Amino acid sequence: MIGAIPQGPRRAALPKTDILSRWGPALVLVALVLALSLASANFLSVGNFARIATAAVPALMVALGATFIVIMGSIDLSMEGTVSTTAVLFALAFGALGGQLAGMGVLAIGVALLAGAAIGLVNGLVHVKLRIPSFMASLAIGFVGVGLSVLLTGGDIVRVNDDVFRALLLKRILGFPLMVYVAALVVGVAWFIQRNTTLGRNFYAVGGGEDLAHASGLNVQRVRILGFTLAGVFYAIGAIFAVARGGMAESLTGANYMFVSITSVVVGGTSLMGGRGGVWHTVAGVLIVNVIANGMVVLGLPNYVQDGVLGVLVIAAVVLSTSRRSHALVK
Amino acid sequence: MLEFRKVEKLFPGVRALKGIDFEVKKGEVVGLVGENGAGKSTLMKVIYGAYQHDGGEVLVNGRPTRLSSPREAMQAGIGMVFQEQSLIPSLSVMENIFLGFEQQFVNFGVIRWKRMAEAARRQLAKVHLDVDPYATTSALSFAQRQMVELAKVLALEERVEGDLVILLDEPTSVLSKQEVGLLFQRVRELRTRAAFIFVSHRLDEVIEISDRIYVLKDGEVVDVVAGQGASAEHIQRKMVGREISKAYYREEKQKPCGEQVLVEARGLCRAGHYEDISFRLRRGEVLSLVGVEGAGGEEIMRTVFGLEKPDGGTLELKGQPVRSFSPVHAVRSGVGYIPRERKVEGIVAGMSVCENMTLSQMGSYSAGGVMKRGPERRMASEWVQRLEIKTPSIDANAGKLSGGNQQKVVISKWRSGGCDIILLDHPTRGVDVGAKENIYEVVREMCADGCGVLLMADTLEEAIGLSHTVAVIKDGRIARWFDCTPGSKPTLYDLVHYMI
Numbered sequence: 025m026i027g028a029i030p031q032g033p034r035r036a037a038l039p040k041t042d043i044l045s046r047w048g049p050a051l052v053l054v055a056l057v058l059a060l061s062l063a064s065a066n067f068l069s070v071g072n073f074a075r076i077a078t079a080a081v082p083a084l085m086v087a088l089g090a091t092f093i094v095i096m097g098s099i100d101l102s103m104e105g106t107v108s109t110t111a112v113l114f115a116l117a118f119g120a121l122g123g124q125l126a127g128m129g130v131l132a133i134g135v136a137l138l139a140g141a142a143i144g145l146v147n148g149l150v151h152v153k154l155r156i157p158s159f160m161a162s163l164a165i166g167f168v169g170v171g172l173s174v175l176l177t178g179g180d181i182v183r184v185n186d187d188v189f190r191a192l193l194l195k196r197i198l199g200f201p202l203m204v205y206v207a208a209l210v211v212g213v214a215w216f217i218q219r220n221t222t223l224g225r226n227f228y229a230v231g232g233g234e235d236l237a238h239a240s241g242l243n244v245q246r247v248r249i250l251g252f253t254l255a256g257v258f259y260a261i262g263a264i265f266a267v268a269r270g271g272m273a274e275s276l277t278g279a280n281y282m283f284v285s286i287t288s289v290v291v292g293g294t295s296l297m298g299g300r301g302g303v304w305h306t307v308a309g310v311l312i313v314n315v316i317a318n319g320m321v322v323l324g325l326p327n328y329v330q331d332g333v334l335g336v337l338v339i340a341a342v343v344l345s346t347s348r349r350s351h352a353l354v355k
Numbered sequence: 356m357l358e359f360r361k362v363e364k365l366f367p368g369v370r371a372l373k374g375i376d377f378e379v380k381k382g383e384v385v386g387l388v389g390e391n392g393a394g395k396s397t398l399m400k401v402i403y404g405a406y407q408h409d410g411g412e413v414l415v416n417g418r419p420t421r422l423s424s425p426r427e428a429m430q431a432g433i434g435m436v437f438q439e440q441s442l443i444p445s446l447s448v449m450e451n452i453f454l455g456f457e458q459q460f461v462n463f464g465v466i467r468w469k470r471m472a473e474a475a476r477r478q479l480a481k482v483h484l485d486v487d488p489y490a491t492t493s494a495l496s497f498a499q500r501q502m503v504e505l506a507k508v509l510a511l512e513e514r515v516e517g518d519l520v521i522l523l524d525e526p527t528s529v530l531s532k533q534e535v536g537l538l539f540q541r542v543r544e545l546r547t548r549a550a551f552i553f554v555s556h557r558l559d560e561v562i563e564i565s566d567r568i569y570v571l572k573d574g575e576v577v578d579v580v581a582g583q584g585a586s587a588e589h590i591q592r593k594m595v596g597r598e599i600s601k602a603y604y605r606e607e608k609q610k611p612c613g614e615q616v617l618v619e620a621r622g623l624c625r626a627g628h629y630e631d632i633s634f635r636l637r638r639g640e641v642l643s644l645v646g647v648e649g650a651g652g653e654e655i656m657r658t659v660f661g662l663e664k665p666d667g668g669t670l671e672l673k674g675q676p677v678r679s680f681s682p683v684h685a686v687r688s689g690v691g692y693i694p695r696e697r698k699v700e701g702i703v704a705g706m707s708v709c710e711n712m713t714l715s716q717m718g719s720y721s722a723g724g725v726m727k728r729g730p731e732r733r734m735a736s737e738w739v740q741r742l743e744i745k746t747p748s749i750d751a752n753a754g755k756l757s758g759g760n761q762q763k764v765v766i767s768k769w770r771s772g773g774c775d776i777i778l779l780d781h782p783t784r785g786v787d788v789g790a791k792e793n794i795y796e797v798v799r800e801m802c803a804d805g806c807g808v809l810l811m812a813d814t815l816e817e818a819i820g821l822s823h824t825v826a827v828i829k830d831g832r833i834a835r836w837f838d839c840t841p842g843s844k845p846t847l848y849d850l851v852h853y854m855i
Contacts, residue, residue, distance in 0.1 A: 220725050220726050220728065221721070221724050221725050221726060222717040222718070222721045222724050222725075222726060223724060225710060225713075225714075225717060225726065226717070228703070228705070228706055228710070229703050229706065229710075229714055232703035232704060232705045232706055233702075233703040233704070236701065236702070236703055236714075237703070237714070238682055239660070239662065239682050239692055239694065240682070240686070240714045240715040240768070241682050241683050241685070241686030241687070241715050242683075242714070242715075243683055299703070299704075299705045299706075300705050
């Protein structure tokens with residue numbers, strides 16, 4: 025299985041480059057943690073790690089969705105709009121259904137996931153049926169999503185104060201909030217999709233050789249549309265976590281997720297050319313990005329430097345992870 | 356002007372050019388002919404600098420030279436008119452003519468368009484082409500673009516010392532008779548300015564235009580004949596003269612084919628590609644489509660697989676008329692397509708051997724969208740054994756296997772899924788000898804299992820050796836049918852005769 029970092033004993037010895045591309049992101053992560061631990065006494069603690077994990081959870085969910093898209097060789101830029109809209113819808117539905125997760129409020133989760141799927145579906149349909157490049161189609165749909173969230177809220181903040189729901193953030197087990205464990209479960213689901221479903225297999229086939237997938241009788245259009253739909257569901261999960269973390273939803277809930285999630289996917293080593301990478305790469309990528317962000321705070325670097333560092337990071341990751349000589353990536 | 360002495364070109368495992376002696380004199384038109392795979396295109400690439408020779412000498416105007424890029428070749432006066440035209444459609448005619456050499460019109464970093472247009476008009480006058488240099492290239496006809504390309508090459512003469520050598524690669528393949536006449540007229544006029552190397556499958560045209568003709572076979576020059584009074588028959592014999600080994604193609608295993616018709620085509624047409632194609636493929640039969648590159652065989656194959664839609668005629672797969680032409684439908688009807696460009700269309704590099712094998716049949720190895728990894732892996736292991744695929748494991752990246760083994764993975768993919776109409780497009784291209792025999796063995800096995808095989812062979816011997824029936828295709832039409840029952844197989848010459 026490509027992209028799956030853990031391997032059984034059956035696998036034959038891999039060439040060096042494969043080993044590097046498989047374990048590279050994990051090694052970078054370990055090196056970063058070591059370096060920051062030495063640089064700052066405040067870095068290495070359960071409290072700080074919990075802070076990193078909590079900050080990373082919504083972004084990780086969004087990045088997981090984006091991973092499937094990038095494996096297909098497409099790009100999705102709709103996450104800010106999707107996250108904002110689904111977050112607001114969740115909060116509104118949650119309130120309307122009684123405001124209690126232990127009661128009817130639980131249905132709001134379904135509402136949010138369905139809404140995410142619907143937005144993703146539209147994304148995929150616009151991209152595939154109207155033959156618009158995916159980055160353009162999704163960017164446009166993303167803007168529509170942001171507008172929709174403003175329309176829904178009228179610019180206001182929608183608060184969610186249910187104790188059971190907020191336990192995702194406030195209840196801690198072994199020092200980490202509950203949401204971290206739930207997120208780990210979602211990672212498991214994503215990994216299962218990647219590894220054990222026809223859909224997951226199809227993503228790699230389409231990304232690795234679209235013409236070939238087509239010539240093998242795969243319905244490539246359907247795979248693409250389903251891919252965007254699935255990504256929308258993951259964005260919605262990310263939105264729910266974002267609401268749990270902030271205790272409220274607004275039209276700005278989705279701000280920043282586009283750059284952070286795409287950065288994480290790429291930094292994790294999933295190829296923008298498609299066909300390579302996977303869920304575990306993205307987990308490593310999200311952690312790298314969040315560890316660096318946290319490290320910069322711990323070291324006392326100002327905000328604007330942090331954004332710059334992330335930008336440089338993306339370029340470095342693309343330079344390191346892709347063989348640009350053999351491909352015409354973008355004209 | 357241009358002389359090759361004992362020129363060698365090696366590729367991993369293949370000696371593509373074996374001591375080629377080749378010469379072009381001032382004002383000469385030299386023909387270059389040979390079968391597919393004889394080394395023509397390699398030789399051409401060495402001439403215009405896309406490949407570098409590995410042995411022997413290349414002399415330009417008497418000086419030993421090494422042309423390390425097409426641009427360097429151009430500066431030495433060697434230009435190429437490509438079959439697939441190399442003009443950029445969205446640029447104007449004059450921009451194309453001077454592409455890469457605009458510096459001469461630049462003043463202080465600004466292009467002086469009027470001067471470029473003037474210079475372009477001068478070049479266009481050489482080929483008697485009356486088009487506006489400002490016109491967008493895509494608005495021109497194919498023949499006009501070819502002339503622009505010729506003018507582009509001729510523009511070299513103002514920049515290089517000495518005379519030009521111009522390579523024409525299959526220049527007449529899409530021209531009408533009248534346009535061909537016009538092209539030849541230009542070439543004859545331009546002999547005062549340049550020497551020409553004329554590469555073509557159309558023997559009559561080569562004989563008509565050339566002063567001397569080089570015949571290539573298996574990377575060697577087997578004959579040089581004078582163009583005047585050359586006999587097409589003689590050249591054809593030289594092109595193909597090889598011996599066939601019956602055992603090599605497993606002829607003893609060729610069994611009579613069955614009764615059931617798997618594929619039936621009636622009067623298929625696709626404008627510009629093929630016309631009035633009718634054939635029947637039965638169980639256990641190998642049917643070869645034979646023709647020169649671009650004769651239409653590949654398009655016919657792609658149509659059977661649903662990758663292209665015919666304009667007219669009907670196609671039946673196992674008695675069912677095909678209404679929607681799509682690979683999805685073809686695969687469901689039991690058609691498997693093994694294309695020539697394995698890297699592009701055969702193997703998803705990056706996916707494992709096992710995953711490549713189930714790519715076309717994930718439905719049978721999954722339940723509710725979840726893959727059943729056990730049966731999938733068992734099937735893959737079984738086929739790796741059955742076809743002796745050399746791979747570290749079924750989880751190895753299929754893209755890293757050798758060509759022959761990739762080919763076998765593709766074959767397993769279709770055969771394991773129960774496909775019984777197999778389309779083989781150059782199955783042995785770029786495959787070493789041992790793997791070739793393996794593939795011939797597999798073809799015989801498939802027939803024994805009741806598959807029908809539609810074949811585009813890599814060489815004529817292969818077509819004759821493997822097939823029950825051969826259809827010779829010329830210019831998109833079936834020119835002649837040959838029965839290939841062992842014992843009464845046609846000769847290579849019989850086929851070539853109808854091909855060109």
